[in-house]
Amino acid sequence: YLGTAVGTAVISSALLSDYQEISTSVRYRLQHHVQDLPDKLVGPICAFWNFSLSPDAGGMWSTTGCSVVTSLPDSTACFCNHTTNFAVLLQVYEMQRNTKEELTLQTLTFIGCGVSFCALIATFILFLAVGVPKSERTTVHKNLIFALAAAEALLMFSELAKTNQVVCFTVTACLHLFFMAAFSWMLVEGLLLWSKVVAVNMSEDRRMKFYYVTGWGLPVVIVGVTLATSFNKYVADNHCWLNVQTNVIWAFVGPVLFILAVNTFVLLRVVMVTVSSARRRSKMLTPNSSLEKQIGIQIWATAKPVLVLLPVLGLTWVCGVLVHLSIVWAYVFIVLNSLQ
Structure with missing residues (x-):
């Protein structure tokens, strides 16, 4: 996040009655001047110049009583409940990827999701x-x-849905629900593995009820609470996905990080048990085998559960945390999760 810049012309409005200035509400639309702002622009803000704020500096921009009515890529319509000096401020974010890279990533995502969906x-x-x-x-x-x-x-x-606000909102809520459900069932996969590795005093019927509550009940609660508390700032401006400029995104990222942490611990425990079991079996069946063969058996005993369980437990999504560091991680992330 770089800051906020004046992105339009500045206009003034005054209403006189018997030579006295009176305040009235104003609606205005201003065209964006973005040629001098090559960075990514997110979230226009309707504002006015308030002379009473910071008098030493001659005043400052304020948003009190002003709100965005509609926003288009090239202009923004505002409503203010008083007359004064108006402008539209644009929040400026650093451009992480160019248009060609964004298009390539979008195409790869679409192809990857298509292949994964068919599989x-x-x-x-x-x-x-x-x-x-x-x-x-x-x-x-x-x-x-x-x-x-x-x-x-x-x-x-989702790309087709963003032209309609209601459809986009619905798609976002459903995406949140089903991706959250996918991760919840990945957590259940981890809990199921744990129940096979560690003795658990719970019948299969009770376990399955617990798994269904975790797999579907938890996502419904998370999405429901998020919608109830953040309905107006739930959807991002340019995509049918959660708003990453507010704390709403943590309704997805927070549970996902927790699930990945739990499943990482489960994977490590399973690998330890598998390697220990392989070592004991190897000594029993081939007690006189060479050191190299013993090491090879242990390496395979480690690699096999890791290769099988990484996608099942959703641990390939860890790459998503690294996406902002480099474009390379974005490609790795898309490919790994297309193969999941």
Whole structure:
């Protein structure tokens, strides 16, 4: 965030009656002057010059009594409940990527989501058609597949939805719900693994009820609370996604970071148990094998659960935290999550 700049002409309005100035409400539209501001522009602010604020400096910009009516890429319409000197201020953010990079990332995301969506649907159909025996694991997999497929289908549709405010708001809420559900079921995948590694005194029926409450109940509560507390600042200005300029984004990022931390701990514990088990089995079956062979067995025992569980537990999403550091991480993030 770099700061706020005057992005339009400055206009004055006065109303006289019997040579006395009286205040009245004013609606105005001003065209943006963005040629001198090459950085990313986000969030126009309707403001007026208040001479009574900071008198030593001759006054300062204030937003009291002024609000944005409509905002277009080239202009903003404002309403102020008094007459004075008006302008539109533009919040200026540092441009992290150029237009070509943004288009490439957008195209890769669309292709990746399309491939992933087809793979998820094919897997879901196979689960139903082949008659995979019913178990905790298959039930959890089905719910994770459904949540991810729904989220990625909505993500591909979201660019078309941003032209309609109501549809965009609905898509954003559904995206929030299904991506949150996907991560909640990834957490359930981790809890299921933990129950296989560590003895848990809970029946399968009770576990499944707990898993459903975690997988679907938790996302519904998070989305519901977020909508109730931040309805007017829920959606971003230029995308059908949560507003990253406010604390609303933490209604997604916060739970995701918690889930990734839990699943990282689960993965480490599973790897430790797997390596320990592989070492004991190797000594029992081939007690006279060479040191190199013993090391090879342990490396494979470590690599196998990591390769299998990284996508299942959603740990490839850790790359998302690093996206702002470099464009390379953005490409890695898209590719890894398209393969999930």
